[in-house]
Structures are given as C-alpha cells and as structure tokens.
Amino acid sequence: MKGLKERILDSVRQDLVEIEEALAENLSPYLPVVSQVAKYIMFGGGKRIRPLLMVLSARLCGYQGGYDKTLSVVFEYLHSATLLHDDLVDGAEVRRGNPVAHSVWGNPATVLVGDFLLARSIAIAAETGNIAIIDILASTTAQMSEGEIGQLLHKGDLATDESDYMDVIRRKTAYLIQSACHVGALLAEAEEARVRALAQYGYNLGVAFQLVDDLLDYTADGQVLGKATGTDLREGKLTLPVIYALNRATNEDRNHMEEIIGDPAFTKAGFDAVLSLIKKYGGIAYARKRAHEHIDQAKRSLGIFDGSKSRGLLEDLADYVLMRKM
Amino acid sequence: MKGLKERILDSVRQDLVEIEEALAENLSPYLPVVSQVAKYIMFGGGKRIRPLLMVLSARLCGYQGGYDKTLSVVFEYLHSATLLHDDLVDGAEVRRGNPVAHSVWGNPATVLVGDFLLARSIAIAAETGNIAIIDILASTTAQMSEGEIGQLLHKGDLATDESDYMDVIRRKTAYLIQSACHVGALLAEAEEARVRALAQYGYNLGVAFQLVDDLLDYTADGQVLGKATGTDLREGKLTLPVIYALNRATNEDRNHMEEIIGDPAFTKAGFDAVLSLIKKYGGIAYARKRAHEHIDQAKRSLGIFDGSKSRGLLEDLADYVLMRKM
Numbered sequence: 244m245k246g247l248k249e250r251i252l253d254s255v256r257q258d259l260v261e262i263e264e265a266l267a268e269n270l271s272p273y274l275p276v277v278s279q280v281a282k283y284i285m286f287g288g289g290k291r292i293r294p295l296l297m298v299l300s301a302r303l304c305g306y307q308g309g310y311d312k313t314l315s316v317v318f319e320y321l322h323s324a325t326l327l328h329d330d331l332v333d334g335a336e337v338r339r340g341n342p343v344a345h346s347v348w349g350n351p352a353t354v355l356v357g358d359f360l361l362a363r364s365i366a367i368a369a370e371t372g373n374i375a376i377i378d379i380l381a382s383t384t385a386q387m388s389e390g391e392i393g394q395l396l397h398k399g400d401l402a403t404d405e406s407d408y409m410d411v412i413r414r415k416t417a418y419l420i421q422s423a424c425h426v427g428a429l430l431a432e433a434e435e436a437r438v439r440a441l442a443q444y445g446y447n448l449g450v451a452f453q454l455v456d457d458l459l460d461y462t463a464d465g466q467v468l469g470k471a472t473g474t475d476l477r478e479g480k481l482t483l484p485v486i487y488a489l490n491r492a493t494n495e496d497r498n499h500m501e502e503i504i505g506d507p508a509f510t511k512a513g514f515d516a517v518l519s520l521i522k523k524y525g526g527i528a529y530a531r532k533r534a535h536e537h538i539d540q541a542k543r544s545l546g547i548f549d550g551s552k553s554r555g556l557l558e559d560l561a562d563y564v565l566m567r568k569m
Numbered sequence: 570m571k572g573l574k575e576r577i578l579d580s581v582r583q584d585l586v587e588i589e590e591a592l593a594e595n596l597s598p599y600l601p602v603v604s605q606v607a608k609y610i611m612f613g614g615g616k617r618i619r620p621l622l623m624v625l626s627a628r629l630c631g632y633q634g635g636y637d638k639t640l641s642v643v644f645e646y647l648h649s650a651t652l653l654h655d656d657l658v659d660g661a662e663v664r665r666g667n668p669v670a671h672s673v674w675g676n677p678a679t680v681l682v683g684d685f686l687l688a689r690s691i692a693i694a695a696e697t698g699n700i701a702i703i704d705i706l707a708s709t710t711a712q713m714s715e716g717e718i719g720q721l722l723h724k725g726d727l728a729t730d731e732s733d734y735m736d737v738i739r740r741k742t743a744y745l746i747q748s749a750c751h752v753g754a755l756l757a758e759a760e761e762a763r764v765r766a767l768a769q770y771g772y773n774l775g776v777a778f779q780l781v782d783d784l785l786d787y788t789a790d791g792q793v794l795g796k797a798t799g800t801d802l803r804e805g806k807l808t809l810p811v812i813y814a815l816n817r818a819t820n821e822d823r824n825h826m827e828e829i830i831g832d833p834a835f836t837k838a839g840f841d842a843v844l845s846l847i848k849k850y851g852g853i854a855y856a857r858k859r860a861h862e863h864i865d866q867a868k869r870s871l872g873i874f875d876g877s878k879s880r881g882l883l884e885d886l887a888d889y890v891l892m893r894k895m
Contacts (some may be wrong), residue, residue, distance in 0.1 A: 362710035
C-alpha cells in the first residue's frame with residue numbers, strides 16, 4: 244500500500260506540473276539575474292505547498308476557471324522573497340542542502356531580487372482586479388515582515404515565552420498559508436461560511452506547519468532535512484520545545500541550558516545535552532501535541548464541505564504536515 | 570524679493586505639516602524598531618517632494634476630499650524603503666549628513682524595515698479600494714526594484730551607455746514621481762487627458778530630478794549636499810556626465826579616466842582630474858541640458874490646465890528642480 248505522501252503526490256501531479264510552468268513563465272521576461280536568483284531559491288526543492296493549497300481550496304469551492312495556477316504563483320513568490328531576506332538576516336548558510344542564495348549571489352542581488360519578488364507578487368494580485376484578494380495579500384505581506392522583525396527582536400532572548408513565539412509564527416508563516424486557502428475560496432466566489440472555513444483551515448495548518456518545522460530542527464535526520472539540526476538554536480531562535488523546557492526546568496537545569504545556548508558556537512555534545520533536557524521536560528512532546536491540536540482543528544473546519552476528492556486531499560495534506568521528515 | 574525655494578515653501582507650509590503628521594501617525598502602532606528605523610530614514614531631512622506632488626496634483630484637478638494626505642504617505646514610504654535597501658546594496662556610508670541606517674541599526678533590521686515599509690505602502694494603497702491606483706503602485710514598485718537591479722548590474726561597467734543609464738533612472742526614480750502625480754489626478758477623478766498630462770509632468774520632472782541628483786554628485790558643495798562629491802563614482806555608478814565624456818574622449822583621455830575610475834580608492838586629486846576631463850568634453854553641460862529639456866516638457870504638459878495657484882506651484886517646483894543645491 245502506498246504511503247500518504249505518495250498518494251497525495253499522485254493526486255496533485257498534474258497541478259504541480261502546471262504550477263511549475265506558471266512559476267517559470269512569470270519570471271522569464273525579467274533581467275537574467277532576477278531569473279537566476281529567483282530560480283535558485285524557488286527551484287531548489289520547495290514543496291509548492293502554498294500554491295497547491297490555493298488551487299485545491301478553489302477547487303473544493305467549485306472553481307472551474309483557468310486563472311488559479313496563474314494566481315497561485317503569488318504565494319510562492321512571497322514565500323521565496325521572505326526566504327531570500329530571512330536567510331540573509333539570520334546569517335544562515337545552508338537551505339535544503341544548498342548554500343543559501345546570498346552566499347552564491349551576494350547580499351545586494353539577494354536583497355533586490357527579494358524586493359522584486361515581493362513587488363511582482365503584489366502586481367499579479369492587482370491584476371485580478373479583486374479588491375478583497377489584493378487586501379488580503381497586502382496585509383499578509385505587512386504581517387509577514389512584522390513577524391520577521393518580531394523574530395529578530397526576540398533573537399537570543401531567553402525570556403521569550405510561548406505567546407511571543409506563537410505571535411511570531413502566526414505572522415511569519417500561518418497568515419500566508421491562511422491567505423492561500425482564503426484567496427482560493429474567494430477566487431471561486433464561495434459563500435462566506437466556506438471562505439471562513441478555508442481561512443480557518445489554512446491558519447491552523449500554517450501554525451502546525453511551523454510548529455513541525457521548528458520541531459524538525461531538533462528531531463530530524465540532518466541528511467534528510469538538508470541542513471544540520473540545531474540551526475535555529477545556533478541562530479538564537481528560541482522555538483517552542485526549548486521555551487517550554489526552560490520554563491519548567493529546575494534552576495540548575497535551566498542554568499545549564501542557558502549556558503550552552505548562550506554561546507552560539509556550542510558543540511554537538513552541547514546540543515545533545517540541551518536536547519536531552521528538552522526531552523526530560525517534555526518540550527518535544529508538548530510542541531507535537533500543539534501541532535496535533537491545530538491539525539485537528541484544521542480538519543474540523545472542513546466539516547462544512549461535503550465529502551469529495553478535494554476535501555480528502557486537504558485532509559491528507561493536514562495529516563502529512565504531522566508526518567513530514569523535511 | 571524672496572527666492573523660489575522660499576516662495577514654494579510658503580505656499581505649501583500647511584500641506585507639509587499635514588504630510589508630516591500623516592507620516593508619523595501611520596507608523597506609531599508598529600513595533601518600536603520599525604518606528605525607529607523608519608523615522609531615522611524618513612525624518613532625516615527628506616524633502617517630501619513625492620507626497621507633495623500627489624497632493625498638489627489632486628488639488629490641481631479640483632480634489633476637495635480629506636484623503637489626500639493619508640494616501641500621499643505611500644510615496645514617501647516606498648521611497649524610504651528603497652533608500653534603506655539601496656544604501657545597503659551600495660555599501661553607502663552617509664546620507665544627508667548622517668550615517669546610513671544600516672550602520673546604525675544593522676543590516677537585518679534595515680532589510681526587514683524596508684520590507685515593512687514596502688508592504689505597508691501597498692496595504693495603504695489597497696485601502697483605497699481603487700484598482701487603478703493599486704495597479705499603478707504595484708507596477709511602479711516592481712519597476713523600481715528592476716531599476717535597482719539594473720543599476721547593480723551596470724555597476725563599474727565602463728560600457729554603460731546613455732540608454733542604459735536612462736533606463737535605470739526612469740525605473741528607479743521617474744516612475745515613482747510619475748505615479749505620485751498620476752495617483753493624485755486619479756484620486757480627484759480627473760478626466761483622462763488631465764490624468765495623462767499630470768503623469769507626463771511627473772515622468773519628466775522625475776527624469777530631470779535624477780539627472781540633477783547625479784549632476785550634484787559632481788558639482789555640489791559637499792557640506793550642503795550632506796555627503797562627499799564623487800560618491801557615485803566611488804560606488805561604481807556611472808552617471809550621464811561621465812558616460813557622455815567617456816564616449817567622446819580621445820583614447821588617451823579615456824584611458825586616463827578609466828584608470829582613475831577603475832580604482833574606487835581614487836584620491837581627491839584623481840576625482841578632480843576626472844571632473845576636469847568630464848568638463849572638457851561637455852559632460853556636465855550635456856546632462857544639464859537634458860535636465861532642462863525634461864523640465865520644459867514637464868511644464869508644457871501643464872498647458873492643459875487653466876492658470877491657478879496649484880499650476881503655478883507645480884511650475885515653480887519644476888524650475889526648482891534645476892536650481893537645487895542638495
């Protein structure tokens with residue numbers, strides 16, 4: 244029997260082909276360096292989860308037009324713009340097994356191509372002539388940059404609490420995924436309750452997606468993940484597992500963790516020590532439980548829709564978020 | 570008798586006060602670091618020429634509503650976002666006599682606050698609900714980032730010709746100033762010929778504005794300008810005066826200029842030698858002549874409007890572009 248991932252991929256293969264075409268098409272008329280940097284970040288193994296969610300959401304609401312793939316690229320462009328700027332801001336070195344864009348193309352081109360992708364995504368949204376869609380994308384873009392700024396402000400701050408963390412991941416990740424589903428429903432001119440249901444689905448899926456992403460930085464196989472585990476901690480990013488554990492640890496254990504985290508050059512042994520303390524205080528299990536809850540909520544939101552292949556796919560995608568290894 | 574600058578300032582004093590208020594108001598609800606960086610770049614001596622042009626264009630077309638100042642901030646935000654990212658991309662050190670933002674706040678905050686201002690400006694435009702206005706701003710933003718990328722690509726390239734240069738300044742400067750005038754006319758729901766006339770005025774004013782800006786980098790008093798002359802050349806930016814001179818110089822003079830320009834650490838004496846060769850071949854006079862032509866065209870575009878205080882002000886502003894010292 245096929246695994247969940249293979250089943251999902253089989254069902255969306257044609258959609259993914261068309262999304263790839265739309266992504267490539269939209270870039271070709273621009274300056275070569277734009278295409279090169281944009282392709283480097285966009286065709287380096289992204290999962291196209293955001294455009295796919297938009298397309299599937301539109302389909303679930305009965306959309307039969309031909310504009311969905313064209314519009315869906317907006318979500319990948321915005322996401323890619325964020326990756327380009329964030330890797331630079333974070334001083335990251337590796338993404339999906341490749342050197343980060345700014346180390347290959349330099350900071351100037353990386354800043355400017357990020358700006359271009361951001362601007363281009365808004366321009367594509369404007370072409371819809373649909374104010375509600377434009378509004379969502381404009382405010383999501385502003386929220387995302389506030390989320391990134393929030394993350395920067397909390398960098399290395401051991402007092403970061405769960406609500407600070409949730410605030411950052413909502414803005415930097417969840418709202419864009421929510422927007423993808425929301426815009427899909429709007430494109431299909433769905434009735435309001437369905438639009439709301441898909442926005443809710445996307446929001447919860449997005450929160451879970453980031454929770455799992457942050458978990459993988461502790462628990463993944465570095466080979467599969469395409470970068471070393473412990474990268475977040477090394478960059479001073481405190482995510483839920485460690486926030487939860489720090490909050491519950493004895494003074495002694497907390498001091499021990501803080502000492503290791505406080506020096507970004509910590510060794511593999513140092514990371515393992517932090518990880519084992521995180522596990523001791525249930526930080527991994529807690530973050531996983533929170534992700535589960537959001538996935539359950541996401542799936543419940545779909546209850547308003549009759550059973551269909553598209554609904555089944557969105558449910559499968561939600562389950563997959565919890566299972567993914569990279 | 571008062572000078573042109575004082576006359577203009579007297580006429581727009583109340584507008585400028587209201588624009589300043591709108592600029593400050595729109596930032597206050599955001600994260601402190603956003604306000605700080607944004608205020609640093611925005612309240613460091615900018616001339617508010619873009620918001621002012623939008624407000625005056627709307628008024629010339631009979632606009633009497635109260636939304637002009639609110640919307641006008643979009644043009645200052647977009648401009649400021651570009652300054653933040655460009656100074657970083659250019660490795661600049663000083664702007665208007667102050668250290669550049671990224672040397673005070675660091676690259677990460679500078680990248681992210683630039684993104685925020687860009688996103689916020691699109692969000693404010695989206696709030697108008699006016700598709701034509703949103704469209705203009707979205708495509709201008711994309712053009713601006715292409716202009717900056719074009720400039721980066723031509724950096725230090727001695728084969729840059731006048732048409733490459735014009736292409737860059739159109740995108741990085743003229744289209745935004747054009748948009749300000751265009752959007753002002755649209756806000757006033759002006760008839761199409763007037764909208765077109767103001768867009769033309771803005772375009773030509775914008776081209777002249779950048780031509781003069783680039784001239785000042787050769788001819789200004791560094792104290793008045795707020796940065797040393799020769800900065801463009803040091804950053805590898807070939808602007809019209811030097812492009813024109815290189816193109817007309819004897820082999821010997823061209824080689825001499827290229828030798829100096831080729832080493833960004835050139836001395837004051839080196840710069841003076843380049844400047845005197847530029848003058849020998851008429852590069853300063855030519856760029857000034859081109860700026861004059863665009864200002865003449867800008868003023869001619871206003872011919873469609875009856876004489877009025879607003880029309881007179883826009884004409885004065887055009888004349889002032891040619892006279893400014895900083």
